[in-house]
Amino acid sequence: MTHVPPTADNSDALPILQVRGAAKAFDTESGGSVCAFEHLDLTVTQGELVTLIGPTGCGKSTLLNVVAGLIPLDAGELTLAAGLTLGHTVGYVFQRDNLFPWRTILANVAFSLAMQGLPRREREARARGLLSELGLSGFEQARPYELSGGMRQRAAMAQALAIQPELLLMDEPFGALDDRARGELQQMLERLWQDLGLTVLFVTHNLDEAVRLGDRVVVLSDRPGRVLADISMHDLPRPRDLLDPRFTDRVVTVRRELHKGKTDG
Ligand SMILES: Nc1ncnc2c1ncn2[C@@H]1O[C@H](COP(=O)(O)OP(=O)(O)O)[C@@H](O)[C@H]1O
Numbered sequence: 001m002t003h004v005p006p007t008a009d010n011s012d013a014l015p016i017l018q019v020r021g022a023a024k025a026f027d028t029e030s031g032g033s034v035c036a037f038e039h040l041d042l043t044v045t046q047g048e049l050v051t052l053i054g055p056t057g058c059g060k061s062t063l064l065n066v067v068a069g070l071i072p073l074d075a076g077e078l079t080l081a082a083g084l085t086l087g088h089t090v091g092y093v094f095q096r097d098n099l100f101p102w103r104t105i106l107a108n109v110a111f112s113l114a115m116q117g118l119p120r121r122e123r124e125a126r127a128r129g130l131l132s133e134l135g136l137s138g139f140e141q142a143r144p145y146e147l148s149g150g151m152r153q154r155a156a157m158a159q160a161l162a163i164q165p166e167l168l169l170m171d172e173p174f175g176a177l178d179d180r181a182r183g184e185l186q187q188m189l190e191r192l193w194q195d196l197g198l199t200v201l202f203v204t205h206n207l208d209e210a211v212r213l214g215d216r217v218v219v220l221s222d223r224p225g226r227v228l229a230d231i232s233m234h235d236l237p238r239p240r241d242l243l244d245p246r247f248t249d250r251v252v253t254v255r256r257e258l259h260k261g262k263t264d265g
Pocket residue numbers: 026027028034035036054055056057058059060061062063223
């Protein structure tokens with residue numbers, strides 16, 4: 001079955017996230033300041049999987065932290081769809097999992113539901129269901145250190161999905177994995193996104209990954225990050241074939257845009 005996601009210009013689609021003219025700078029220890037991003041605009045609509053690609057240090061993680069409500073913007077506006085707040089409706093998956101090392105995998109996934117006031121049995125049932133979806137049945141009672149990196153990231157995805165997030169933020173979640181595990185998790189994410197109707201903002205610095213997963217690929221410049229291009233991938237059928245010339249052409253397009261954003265030196 002071919003997935004038909006909403007088109008980028010589908011005006012009926014509900015914007016889940018809108019960022020306008022956003023800027024964020026940090027004070028440095030030497031008394032100066034470093035601007036992570038500026039003049040940044042971004043919209044993510046319901047049901048989209050948007051990949052955000054840019055060189056290291058261009059403010060990608062900072063932007064996700066802003067969207068998650070962990071740090072404020074210096075300038076510009078950020079609007080989440082009504083009722084969205086971190087912990088309740090925004091899920092976050094980091095490059096390294098945030099699992100509590102002393103808790104079992106099941107308890108880790110169920111824990112994020114405790115704050116929602118769900119009864120224990122229901123929490124555990126939902127956690128078991130998600131662990132099974134992510135191929136972790138049989139590992140419910142394992143501790144994080146007993147799992148491979150790929151399995152831990154799957155558990156982290158289950159943890160983020162347990163709250164049934166309206167927006168899922170993913171910060172280079174597969175960046176530390178080998179090619180095979182990375183491919184498996186990309187496939188798993190794509191399937192979950194389709195089955196659960198997720199809305200995802202996915203940060204990567206890997207070109208193949210950006211084009212393989214994105215409905216749109218948003219390309220950021222070197223620091224201070226701003227949007228260089230917003231490239232639609234809607235016409236590439238899913239699941240995407242990395243050897244298809246249409247795929248490789250699109251990777252070249254993204255690479256060119258990234259190159260344009262390089263600052264001298
Ligand atoms: N808490 C912080 N304090 C000071 N500087 C920071 C902080 N967080 C990020 N930065 C700086 O902001 C810039 C963007 O960082 P980051 O968002 O992590 O980039 P990316 O995720 O794209 O690699 C970098 O120069 C980084 O050093």
